[in-house]
Amino acid sequence: MSTLAPEGPAAATIATLWWVMLIGATVIFLGTMGLFVAAFRATRYRGVSVGIWIKGLGIAFPSVVLLALLSYGLMVGEALQALPARDGISIEATGRQWEWRFRHARAGAPPLESISVMHIPAGRPVDVLIRSDDVIHSFWVPVLAGKMDAIPGKTNRLRLLAPRPGRYAGQCAEFCGIGHTNNRFVVVAHDPASWARLMAPTP
Known part of the structure; x- marks a missing residue:
């Protein structure tokens, strides 16, 4: 019953989507934890502008990852709908x-x-x-x-x-x-x- 042990092509596509989303979520989590740690070591990063912290790492970085995941998810959905029905x-x-x-x-x-x-x-x-x-x-x-x-x-x-x-x-x-x-x-x-x-x- 495990979705991570697929047998059919549709299940394999869904399992791949799961792994891709896990990787994307992990990247965002690690980036957030990096910002969290950096906040407690602010003296070391005094020369870095606020724009890089907030706009770059806080908004742009997770937005790019999330948009990439969304695009991939939409492509996977289209692929599942387009599975060949010949001889079905x-x-x-x-x-x-x-x-x-x-x-x-x-x-x-x-x-x-x-x-x-x-x-x-x-x-x-x-x-x-x-x-x-x-x-x-x-x-x-x-x-x-x-x-x-x-x-x-x-x-x-x-x-x-x-x-x-x-x-x-x-x-x-x-x-x-x-x-x-x-x-x-x-x-x-x-x-x-x-x-x-x-x-x-x-x-």
């Missing part, structure tokens, strides 16, 4: 108190429906169409993608990709009532043969 599929995910229901369309067969288990093909982008039947929930598979709210009366879209077959833990990330703690699910990524069998029409 769509799966409906409906949150409710306190479970997740998934609906997988199948060609020539009734949809495959499941509770607390979402099936996806490994190595292919998946658009999850996220809805809610009651209150606000939040769909989150930390190692595959970011969070997306499930809002009553609205459909949100989240794109994820599992690079290899396996099981990936997911959970509701928005407090939705007394059963929120156990409102979990699992994403099962199938290899091509297993996915073909799962999606084949039932005889």
Whole structure:
């Protein structure tokens, strides 16, 4: 469940953003602590103008770092929206108190429906169409993608990709009532043969 151990490309992008923001925050923190220490050693810096202290180090320096972080964050957001959807599929995910229901369309067969288990093909982008039947929930598979709210009366879209077959833990990330703690699910990524069998029409 660690966001810093990503498996999918979207999660990897988010993890990189986290590290970049941590580095930027650390740079600002160290600069602030440097000014704090310098204030107690003012006699050593009597020849330095007030403008350098206040305008340069106090305003310009953190502003440049924050603007750089903001720009990078906006670029990351655009990149996440632009993930390739070629050869992708769509799966409906409906949150409710306190479970997740998934609906997988199948060609020539009734949809495959499941509770607390979402099936996806490994190595292919998946658009999850996220809805809610009651209150606000939040769909989150930390190692595959970011969070997306499930809002009553609205459909949100989240794109994820599992690079290899396996099981990936997911959970509701928005407090939705007394059963929120156990409102979990699992994403099962199938290899091509297993996915073909799962999606084949039932005889």
